[in-house]
Amino acid sequence: MAQNPKVPQEFWAQYVVEKLWKENPHLALCYDESSFVTGGSVVYIPQAGAKPATQRNRSVYPATATKRADTALVYALDVWTTDPSHLPLAEQLELSYQKTDSVLGDHVSTLIEAVGDELLYNWIRAFKPAVGGGVTADNLPASKKIATSGADTAVNSVDGQTGTRKAFHYRDLQKGQAMMNKDNVAKGERYAMLESYMYQQFLDSLSANQMAAFQGSADLAKGIVGEFAGFKILDRSSVLAFTSAGVAVAPGEALGATDNLGCLLWQKNSVTKAMGDTKLFDDKGNPLYYGDVYSTLLKMGGRCRREDWKGVISIVQAA
Known part of the structure; x- marks a missing residue:
């Protein structure tokens, strides 16, 4: 039996994104900052400082000039991975249906459910730098x-x-x-x-x-x-x-x-949400497993923007 062909990464990424959006419509109903991901893992959100005050019939000059103190909110993308699946060659020879498709479908479904739940949770948390390093989150x-x-x-x-x-x-x-x-x-x-x-x-x-x-x-x-x-x-x-x-x-x-x-x-x-890499890892004909091994990775993050x-x-x- 010929080995299953290697799945192109471009096809895999498109397949995952289409399923992700179909099962989690809220991912398309927020501000998308995927283009602002820095280094593949972090997003910076600029926050405008206080607006200038107004004064009616100003009579004192010169007015005092102040610099707007802008800040930035930062959040990291979570790295979601699935446990590897082993598809023995013996099963590939015996099964009358494409078990490979079924196995990959399980990986996509698992990612989609986890990412959809986590994004809603992240939208009610405020991430900020912690004293001594790292990040904390407020409810x-x-x-x-x-x-x-x-x-x-x-x-x-x-x-x-x-x-x-x-x-x-x-x-x-x-x-x-x-x-x-x-x-x-x-x-x-x-x-x-x-x-x-x-x-x-x-x-x-x-x-x-x-x-x-x-x-x-x-x-x-x-x-x-x-x-x-x-x-x-x-x-x-x-x-x-x-x-x-x-x-x-x-x-x-x-x-x-x-x-x-x-x-x-x-x-x-x-x-907001930001999406990074989407990858399928497949090792065809692994000599230690006497078959194929698959696993997947997806980077996704989000938070309240204000x-x-x-x-x-x-x-x-x-x-």
Whole structure:
């Protein structure tokens, strides 16, 4: 049997990106800083300093000139890798289907799920240089969180929670709209990613007329299930979670009984992503493994673009 041909890196990168965007539409609904990646691993975001003050009917001259103190926010790209997969030659000879395609598909799916979850988590953290070197991250402040306000509803135990939480109500999205308006956040390109059960609670809170208008505004090709209160809404099986003390739970960590699920609201230019290298490693006919070995790598990072957190809000379950 002839060996499987080597997969071109250009084809692999295009394949991964297309799948990544299809399964994680929010990756295309943020500011893209991939072109500003320095050294393949770090992104610098310039932050404008304070605006000049104004004075009516100035009478004292000369005016005092001040230099605007600009700063920069920095974040590093995470390097995501999959564990190598071994495809023995014996299986390649015996199987009637292309197991290679299936194995590579598993690697892509694993990367896509992990990267999509992590980016949402990174959007509610503020990275900054730590004393003595390195980087620390702050959580989304309490002032940018909205507690759900619906009726007490039993939680879905599959997430590891117990007890009841107040359901997501459409009024909670309206509060998010008012908060962004008050912060002078651009009214265009606002998005809301709702956790699946909270999304269903949102639908249950709508009147018949609201439901008709909501469904009529869907753009399923872009992953948008409808629009409400100025937000284009997306549905995802998992979005965010917080401890009862308000600390964000990292993706992949099991939820505690008292943890609370959260949804994310953002304006496109308030959050960012940057994508670096995408590589497939394949070792054909490895003499130690008597077959082929595959693994993959993807660099991706992101964060809130503003130090003041304007344009980023989480709606969090209230007990």
